[in-house]
Amino acid sequence: MSSRRTEAIADLQRWRRARSRRSWLTRSFRLQVMLLVGALLAGMLLAQGAYLNHRKAEIIGDQMGQRALAVALSVASIPELIAAFDDPDPSATIQPIAERIRRETGARYVVVGNTESLRYSHPLPERLGLPMVGGDNDRALIDGDAYVSEATGSLGEAVRGKTPVFDADGEIIGIVSVGFMLDRVAMDVGEHTSLGWWLVALMIVLGFAGAYGLSRHLKKVILGLEPHEIARLAMEKEAILQSIHEGILAINRDGQITLVNQQARRFLGLAPAREVLGQPIQEVVPNSRLLEVLERGEQQFDQQMWLGDHPVVVNRVPIRHAGEVEGAVATFRSRREIVELSQALTRASRDVDMLRAQAHEFSNKLYTISGLLQLERVDDALALIHQESERAQAQMTFLREHVADPVLSGTLLGKLTRAREMGVSLEIDEHSSLGTPLTESGQEVLMTVIGNLLDNACYAAAQAEHREDAEPRVRLFFTDLGEQLLIEVEDNGPGVPPPQAEAIFREGFSTKPGKHRGIGLALVSRLCREHGGAITLEESELGGAAFTVVLDKSLCRDITAVGALSATHFKEPR
Structure with missing residues (x-):
């Protein structure tokens, strides 16, 4: 029985702590604004950064493929290399040319093969004479196309530029394949996109800092109140305005009614508030004299007048903001009791x-x-x-x-x-x-x-x-x-x-x-x-x-x- 009671108390304490955390999180307006704005900005920046970097990676990869294809086209057009296909030992001439070009261009390999895909050049000399690996030579050897492909060769995955080698009669006599390894391409992409990700991270940090500043400003503007406190105050104000014995009537700077409580409607015999709000004060209460207060900006206290058959005492004051008259409000109490x-x-x-x-x-x-x-x-x-x-x-x-x-x-x-x-x-x-x-x-x-x-x-x-x-x-x-x-x-x-x-x-x-x-x-x-x-x-x-x-x-x-x-x-x- 004691253990059950202890467990129940522990559960209750955990529930209270969780509720306290949830309450603090949901009630902290500044934290809510900061997290909401910061998360929104971070999400936008991350999405945009991911798209841009992905696009940049595609462009870099495409450029590497085009670079490999350009090198392959250059190699396939070398006269010495074309003439070497008729030699008894083509590799003796082609291998030095291919290796020199490979070193100069930074390619992982420059492979030249005949129509049967047998290698005449390769970075590893022991693989000369062996068939080319990848199975993507048919477009060049059969169709005569120059293209970029990604395939796994003898040295690993690579982006490759392939082009046929033509003789003087335009006949296909071989193929040139220039490759850049994909891990090298990924490294180049990482080098070029890292700056973008750092900028995204910096903007996210600045975004959270701006969100924090914005939340502090908003908190100051609303006088340090939380949203639920503002809602409670609004409901309390509405209840007070509708329950007090004095009538209240307010207008904006255009002379339109913005507030009328229940007592004012009873005194003046007005329609429901939703039908009165927004109406010109001169049409609803012609003798209110609120327009005078709006024009002159002067306060009027304890003014006696009759509203219908009600003797009332009226106070009229202007509503000022930043030194400008933004409206006027009148409060009146009945003298019938008196x-x-x-x-x-x-x-x-x-x-x-x-x-x-x-x-x-x-x-x-x-x-x-x-x-x-x-x-x-x-x-x-x-x-x-x-x-x-x-x-x-x-x-x-x-x-x-x-x-x-x-x-x-x-x-x-x-x-x-x-x-x-x-x-x-x-x-x-x-x-x-x-x-x-x-x-x-x-x-x-x-x-x-x-x-x-x-x-x-x-x-x-x-x-x-x-x-x-x-x-x-x-x-x-x-x-x-x-x-x-x-x-x-x-x-x-x-x-x-x-x-x-x-x-x-x-x-x-x-x-x-x-x-x-x-x-x-x-x-x-x-x-x-x-x-x-x-x-x-x-x-x-x-x-x-x-x-x-x-x-x-x-x-x-x-x-x-x-x-x-x-x-x-x-x-x-x-």
């Missing part, structure tokens, strides 16, 4: 202000009643109680009779209390009426619209520096008679200067001091546009500003669905 949070805070603040105002007001009244009772002025205390009760009863009676929606009635009651606390006289026009309850969205819209307009009006009316003794006044009128909802809020404040008449509806603009202002009127304006209406600004009869809001009647419930809705929404306190 607007929704602002609405929630406005509602919470409104409720808190209403409760605080009521607590403050009733605390003062209780202190007054307590003082009167301590002074034993019971009748005065009772008169004050009846006065406050009648005033509250009058307000609730008016709201009960003129406002059919309980949520709006509660909002107006809170604003009345808040205005009294600020020292502002808030009047609701006696002809105001809302005879139909609101839908849930209608309640949200009217609470936001009336709440913001009354808050701004009370703030403006409470500014006393523009008047001397006039009482701060705000007047509200609303009606659902006709095809639309109409709301008018006016005050006797300082009004809105004409140059600011349009700017006050822009998000972020405010005449009030302090930060985080300029949301209320912008929000009211957007709600009016979303619900088929509008908001206008005029000069009030009271001397200040008058805001008129028109909304679609779809914010009210269908009167037939309301049925026998009771008109009583507030019960008198007991």
